[in-house]
Amino acid sequence: KAGVTQTPRYLIKTRGQQVTLSCSPISGHRSVSWYQQTPGQGLQFLFEYFSETQRNKGNFPGRFSGRQFSNSRSEMNVSTLELGDSALYLCASSLASPGSYNEQFFGPGTRLTVL
Amino acid sequence: EDKVVQSPLSLVVHEGDTVTLNCSYEVTNFRSLLWYKQEKKAPTFLFMLTSSGIEKKSGRLSSILDKKELFSILNITATQTGDSAVYLCAVRHGGSQGNLIFGKGTKLSVKP
Numbered sequence: 001k002a003g004v005t006q007t008p009r010y011l012i013k014t015r016g017q018q019v020t021l022s023c024s025p026i027s028g029h030r031s032v033s034w035y036q037q038t039p040g041q042g043l044q045f046l047f048e049y050f051s052e053t054q055r056n057k058g059n060f061p062g063r064f065s066g067r068q069f070s071n072s073r074s075e076m077n078v079s080t081l082e083l084g085d086s087a088l089y090l091c092a093s094s095l096a097s098p099g100s101y102n103e104q105f106f107g108p109g110t111r112l113t114v115l
Numbered sequence: 116e117d118k119v120v121q122s123p124l125s126l127v128v129h130e131g132d133t134v135t136l137n138c139s140y141e142v143t144n145f146r147s148l149l150w151y152k153q154e155k156k157a158p159t160f161l162f163m164l165t166s167s168g169i170e171k172k173s174g175r176l177s178s179i180l181d182k183k184e185l186f187s188i189l190n191i192t193a194t195q196t197g198d199s200a201v202y203l204c205a206v207r208h209g210g211s212q213g214n215l216i217f218g219k220g221t222k223l224s225v226k227p
Binding site: 042044045048056090103104106108 | 149158159160216
């Protein structure tokens, strides 16, 4: 079974631009979560999607948004990029079977550098 | 404020040593605690703990949760250089699958 895939793996942008990152979960997984990882703050929760609906959102500004498609693939968008948005963006998927809490499996991440 | 604290932040041991990594937490509506190993790439899942006192074991790694004292430990016996990594502890809280709060991690270096 293929793991979580993320594209692109590396991205370089300049301040003020916007960026879209993509995540394909493990087949059959319906929940997709996004995290930002930086050396100073560690791993921080961005948002979670399930059945095309955002179920939870972390403490990030509105410049960070996402969506999920009917095939469970998810995209994350960051508008008006700032230098501080440079980070590793990780996507994780979960089976999310009703009434239970399942393990989350991470993709390889997208390394975003903002110049 | 919800938080997860790991200790120590870094650790250097020699091959064959046994190590214990600590994770304490303060969260509302605790659901489960997860351990991950992160080398140069994405975190890889190790354990998920939901009940107190039940040890989870996988090879040389084991972990246990104490919901009364709000902590978990991850033990690694007979360490190998391949165990060198950052070990992350995360707590799931609330009613959602995806809302994990992570600790800052423990960086383990195993010397030959």
